[in-house]
Amino acid sequence: MRAYSSKRKHGITLTEIMLATILMAVAILPVVGVFSQGHKLTQKDMRRIEAIHLAESSMNKLLKLPYNQVPNGTLTSNLAAASGTVPLGNVSGEGNATFSISLTVSNYPVTFAYHPVDLNDPAYDIDKSETWKFLDETTDGAVFDGSGVHRPIMVKQYEISVSWTEPNNVTPPPIRVSSLKANLEE
Amino acid sequence: MNKKGIAIVIVLVFATALLGLAGVYIRNSREATPINSKILERVQMDFIGQGITQLALLKFKQLPSEFYYAYNFSVRDKRIAVVDPWEKYLLGPLKGDITEPFALSYSTKCRILGQTKYKVDSIEFEVIIEGNGMKRSIKKTINSTRVKN
Numbered sequence: 001m002r003a004y005s006s007k008r009k010h011g012i013t014l015t016e017i018m019l020a021t022i023l024m025a026v027a028i029l030p031v032v033g034v035f036s037q038g039h040k041l042t043q044k045d046m047r048r049i050e051a052i053h054l055a056e057s058s059m060n061k062l063l064k065l066p067y068n069q070v071p072n073g074t075l076t077s078n079l080a081a082a083s084g085t086v087p088l089g090n091v092s093g094e095g096n097a098t099f100s101i102s103l104t105v106s107n108y109p110v111t112f113a114y115h116p117v118d119l120n121d122p123a124y125d126i127d128k129s130e131t132w133k134f135l136d137e138t139t140d141g142a143v144f145d146g147s148g149v150h151r152p153i154m155v156k157q158y159e160i161s162v163s164w165t166e167p168n169n170v171t172p173p174p175i176r177v178s179s180l181k182a183n184l185e186e
Numbered sequence: 187m188n189k190k191g192i193a194i195v196i197v198l199v200f201a202t203a204l205l206g207l208a209g210v211y212i213r214n215s216r217e218a219t220p221i222n223s224k225i226l227e228r229v230q231m232d233f234i235g236q237g238i239t240q241l242a243l244l245k246f247k248q249l250p251s252e253f254y255y256a257y258n259f260s261v262r263d264k265r266i267a268v269v270d271p272w273e274k275y276l277l278g279p280l281k282g283d284i285t286e287p288f289a290l291s292y293s294t295k296c297r298i299l300g301q302t303k304y305k306v307d308s309i310e311f312e313v314i315i316e317g318n319g320m321k322r323s324i325k326k327t328i329n330s331t332r333v334k335n
Contacts, residue, residue: 016191016193016194017193019193019194020193020194020196020197023194023197023198023201024197024200024201026201027197027200027201027204027205028201028204030205030208031204031205031207031208034208034211034212035208035211038211038212038215041215042215045222048222048226049222049225052225052226052229055229056229059233063236110241110244110279111278111279112244112245112248112249112278112279113274113277113278114249114252114256114271114274114275115252115256115269115271115274115275116252116255117251117252117255129258129259129262129263129265130263130265132255132259134255134256134259134267134269134271137269137274141248141249142245142248142249144244154244154248155240155241155244157237175226176230176287177229177230177233178230178233178234178237178286178287179233179234179236179237179240180236180237180238180240180241181237181240182240182241182243182244183244184240184243184244184247
């Protein structure tokens with residue numbers, strides 16, 4: 001028969017295990033919360049980046065269209081032009097997000113100033129720049145503000161806006177990009 | 187060796203490590219948002235730059251003789267005038283500041299990549315746009331045929 005040993009066995013007590021478990025839980029819960037919040041922020045960022053890509057893609061397609069195929073005004077559905085289609089309106093993105101793309105086209109008046117050369121000067125010789133006399137600054141023939149037949153609008157401003165709604169029903173500020181398109185075809 | 191309370195020590199070490207990881211994660215998340223904004227600003231700057239390039243092309247198309255006179259006088263032949271016609275040519279809508287979507291300044295450069303003995307030039311327009319600590323350069327090159335009137 002084995003003799004009973006009076007020496008006490010040391011080990012992990014139930015109290016220690018419980019205390020350790022509680023401490024672990026206290027430490028893990030906020031960490032899980034942080035990761036969960038981080039995941040939500042990442043999803044939010046991804047939606048924003050997708051909106052930026054949509055705006056960029058639509059604007060690139062739009063800029064490739066000939067000047068005369070883009071009408072003035074606000075468009076909220078696909079722009080189907082003779083040489084291509086620009087996707088507008090509601091577009092489904094990744095993660096069940098729906099983006100709304102709109103386009104606003106407006107006239108952009110421009111005036112160009114320049115110094116003409118005095119072609120009537122007796123010393124003028126087209127091949128000798130030392131004979132060129134530059135006259136005062138003028139805008140003659142270079143005003144394109146739509147105020148007359150000889151002053152047509154030659155530039156349009158395109159503005160694309162992409163908006164969407166977050167899962168918590170918050171609508172972030174829309175992504176806006178704008179550019180200009182000149183009538184270089186006429 | 188007394189192992190009493192070792193579990194608590196281990197848990198505290200783990201908990202500290204987890205909190206450290208969470209801290210790193212939060213810091214990375216905070217850094218990601220400004221990068222996101224920079225992407226949008228870069229895209230906006232590029233499109234504005236492309237728009238200014240369109241203005242430069244339109245001015246050239248409408249005033250080709252004035253373009254060549256000013257360029258050849260000031261840039262090619264390096265002549266000095268009281269008012270530099272080339273510098274003036276690049277003002278107006280080709281140089282300036284805008285406030286939307288954020289404060290930006292832009293300017294236009296131009297150079298002819300041809301030879302005077304040929305009648306065809308390659309003309310490079312470059313719009314430089316700066317704002318919010320970023321600088322973008324948009325270039326557009328066209329071919330032009332010179333015809334003497």
